[in-house]
Amino acid sequence: MARMNMIQAINSAMDICLANDQKVVVFGQDVGYFGGVFRATDRLQERHGETRVFDAPIAEGGIIATAVGMGAYGMRPVVEIQFADYIYPGTDQLISEAARLRYRTAGEWWSPITVRTPYGGGIYGGQTHSQSPEGIFTHVAGLKTVIPSNPYDAKGLLIAAIEDDDPVLFFEPKRLYNGPFDGHHDRPVTAWSKHPAGEVPEGHYQVPLGKAAVVRPGSAVTVLVYGTMVHVALAAAEETGIDAEVIDLRTLVPLDLETIVASVDKTGCCVIVHEATLTCGFGAELAALVQQHCFYSLEAPIERVAGWDTPYPHAFEWDYFPGPARVGAALRRAVER
Amino acid sequence: MARMNMIQAINSAMDICLANDQKVVVFGQDVGYFGGVFRATDRLQERHGETRVFDAPIAEGGIIATAVGMGAYGMRPVVEIQFADYIYPGTDQLISEAARLRYRTAGEWWSPITVRTPYGGGIYGGQTHSQSPEGIFTHVAGLKTVIPSNPYDAKGLLIAAIEDDDPVLFFEPKRLYNGPFDGHHDRPVTAWSKHPAGEVPEGHYQVPLGKAAVVRPGSAVTVLVYGTMVHVALAAAEETGIDAEVIDLRTLVPLDLETIVASVDKTGCCVIVHEATLTCGFGAELAALVQQHCFYSLEAPIERVAGWDTPYPHAFEWDYFPGPARVGAALRRAVER
Amino acid sequence: RVLDDAGEARGEWRPELSPDVLRRGLRAMMLTRAYDERMVRVQRQGKTSFYMKSTGEEAVAVAAAMAIDRNDMCFPTYRQQGLLVARDWPLRDMMNQVYSNSGDRLRGRQMPVFYSSREAGFFSISGNLGTQYSQAVGWAMASAASRDSRIAAAWIGDGATAEGDFHYALTFASVYRAPAILNIVNNQWAISSFAGFAGGEATTFAARGLAYGLPSLRVDGNDFLAVFAATQWAAARARANLGATVIELVTYRADGHSTSDDPSRYRAADEASAWPLGDPIERLSRHLTAIGEWDEVRHAALAEELKEHVREEGRASEALGTLGQGPQHDRASMFDDVYKEMPAHLRRQREQMLEGR
């Protein structure tokens, strides 16, 4: 066991996969010599060589395209898109190619790529360094979408993603890299080293894709969250004293519907929180599924707390970010039915 | 009044806008000399000249990018993406630029572009000529999304879209170009000329964006549809004899929530149908909104009938397409609560 | 250009090819054309939904396939069926795909002509133009990194060079010295728009390669010998780890874009009959005749034999079904291969479909 923050855990996952499997390669903008603008690939080139860990041109479309080609050859490329906000030039290769290659060839070819990318706000990144575009990709059949909320899961899920034979989008909540930020931007963030999930095995392990985690058992209301919002929801539960059951989805596609339905059938109400814009965000799918599968146990409307339907405004970051106050208010509305 | 099919109505809309406003330009692959692979721009270059109606290189990203630049200059570009399946190379310019220009400049610049693109299946186009990607763009704040279901609306909505100062995605149900196809692929399609909505004024008129149409009043169940599925839903209602209220959304963003809520409060149940893949499709947002706003009047779970979560399979088109049988079954389940 | 109008092979690029090899090339080109002709006919008969011919561009694919190794990987567009033919891939298997029938290895999922054959080193054709070009460079980078001697060969149309993937491919190929042959098939048309709309008027497409520091050749794409020689040279460079080569193949789309297209709407009726650059098949057979290795009788006999062969293969394939009549794969199979293992939500949806919900 070692104490790791999220960056170190992610770095360790890639380090281990590079060591275990010669077919794994890691590349992206500034990831090679420099080790990544967030240091996620720090020292990996030094350890594994320039042909396995290298810098890429500033062409997200080209990065994903060549990764798909390498995957078709038989490699397991792990690429970094420097910010999720810059993934769009790669959407065609992700949606039209990576997601469909196995299907259109009836399994003759596939593309076992992992696309790592930091997402979410809270760092004054404005509209182009704060986005949460997961909802665009969860709509695409053939892609898997994973979003960890702590170092332990981050390492285990990333190893599982790299070793998975389907294309996986791995969104990293950049605001959590250094600690379990709970939305109280006016308070210091406790370091991961002081958090149980900062305890990370040094060696190889997987956290299976497609399995959610009940991070706080409760009976009053079910809260569906992932990434940064996990810690916001936990804070809101503590601060309101509401006995909320907080479920960290961890994988959005494929979704662990069983765990969700069991919880909502028990609590009778559900609050969904994400940082992405509300309309057509992943929360919409969650709400649609919950009302379909738990209709007769629901005692109140499902509440969605999400980013407003605007770009992320630089100066009003904390009015935009769905913090503990907004989530707490939603919890109250849910239980005061 | 004239009788027009959907292609003629769309052609007429562009013809009128080109004539009324020198700032309107029309371009895209094969739209100039040839008049478009679906003939939507037939004769427009002949009438309005090569500087206003022209062919474009095969670069959807470049087409949308240059349109955004022209829009910033003060023009009103109307571009065609030959198939919605090929819009992805343009997603970055749509999401990062067109959608955000007005916001990030606080209204100093904007991009009044209209992106026309044929979508949907039913023509044996396989996975790359059948997609319905609207749900990706309805998630993006700053974009408007319009989908007509008949010639009259198509012309009025397209004129409204072109004259609108925000970027509008205009998805054209290609299976409806020639007639109100209701999903019975084994029967001949009645021509638009025999359909009331095939009666189209020759001159200028608008169908306002953001307003739905109740195309079939009813009291038993509310059916939310758009594009091709409007006619499938109408057929299903007739064939099941269920007194369904069918609402043609026409504009997805901004959405006419009032009309929807009023209807569901009346009928007490709701079926949503779209051709796009189910997970995170626009139907998810509709379900989330309906359960939120009509929770206490809903008597049965909201049903979604949609394309399966797979690419569109060439040989199994009619097992994939959400036809009248599937929709009818959903209507029955909804009323037999 | 190596073959002159008289069918003489001239110049230093003239490859040393035995008459047998040339006859094999001629045969593959003629077979490709015979295949195209039949498939267009069956499409007209309603046995399938769509078809695309490569008439006039047979040398582009066939000569290239013969100049590289059998296990080099091809990333083609929908107009290089000649690669499969030259690699002796069974026509009936290609037909099964076109018919989406019960024998279709792609299980009826792809539109006609979007073939895929791992065994034939023929990468899955995507409906999205250009995407295979940058993927080929990734494949080549992986091959080089694995110290594998196989190289990648990719094709793209003149029109599609305007896509971002073309730029990505050349950039990455240059930066990482990818062992790839990057072919640009300039058949002068992109559906209704001529090559000028991809910037082909102001300069050549071969010139693009130079801008990335990649050696680039411009060859007569209807000249079997020229295509062979250029490809052979590029393949040798790639295998020696000297990096990628760009080859512009100047040819002419002698027929419509596809069965859904009507070229009379956008190009002069007599343009095709004039056949710019000539018919690659005629030109090679003229050359073989000139060197005394071929004659009209043998040509006619071969044509007959190939026609018969195509007919037989057609019968064999149609026995497995057509799109119009079936049989096809089990429709429930359409939920397979979205992911390696079928997740719960797809199992639920498959149930729903089978229950008609």
Place this chain on the structure above:
Amino acid sequence: RVLDDAGEARGEWRPELSPDVLRRGLRAMMLTRAYDERMVRVQRQGKTSFYMKSTGEEAVAVAAAMAIDRNDMCFPTYRQQGLLVARDWPLRDMMNQVYSNSGDRLRGRQMPVFYSSREAGFFSISGNLGTQYSQAVGWAMASAASRDSRIAAAWIGDGATAEGDFHYALTFASVYRAPAILNIVNNQWAISSFAGFAGGEATTFAARGLAYGLPSLRVDGNDFLAVFAATQWAAARARANLGATVIELVTYRADGHSTSDDPSRYRAADEASAWPLGDPIERLSRHLTAIGEWDEVRHAALAEELKEHVREEGRASEALGTLGQGPQHDRASMFDDVYKEMPAHLRRQREQMLEGR
């Protein structure tokens, strides 16, 4: 290159510029640098979140701005603040944007340095690299179609040339003869990776333009006279409807990428101090001195004056607030301008925010 090491202007590209114009250029470059220095300081003091300098690249923007017309449209990257300075745009307005304060015309929506000024002919800077380059070509096409004499000038970094938008820009500019100046600012670095990763090793960036049939120049970007002359020539071509010109400006990013960057991690500590190509400000002042139009006393005085000017502007701007301390715009304004008119769902969301739900 026009200016030699001794500050002499040589060669036929030497532009005819009056000492006054040269002094104006010198002043704008010095002011840009003084502005950059203050803004980095205030960022360190926590008055804003982020800042990006253009140290060493001042000539690229200032000389270009002076060589085109005041109402030609610029599509810059985040490193051409010199354009605004050269066009005498008030520093306090730029500072208001950097501070996202109550005077920020962009209403606190954009990250620092992502300026926009329609009045100054300075297009909104996007955080997404390259997008402005292809948009500029669209703007130029529109200008030409409107028989407007204004041209577009765009800038892109060496690294960003790998994006698809670069390829789109050159393709469309070539096909439609867009009246545009397409500048490639090759400052040899893209954050931590050197220009080679954009394919800049195998060839020059200027060579890219030729591949599209666009005349292309490669100039010493730290040579005010050379940048001015090249830009003037390209602008004349564009205005004469001869189409677009590509200009590679070879310069050097003398400082870190941004305030979030630490270059010591990826480049030799002494590289910057060696200052490849020299300091554009020093070089121009040496030239002015050489022709007897400048001296150290005046230089020092001007430096003092500009420092004071920046200080005053800073005070004026900070009086309107800083990101750290406020005041800012009303937070409810964040729902404006998503659309021209605010749709119902955004009105609902604004209510919610104000009610704290």
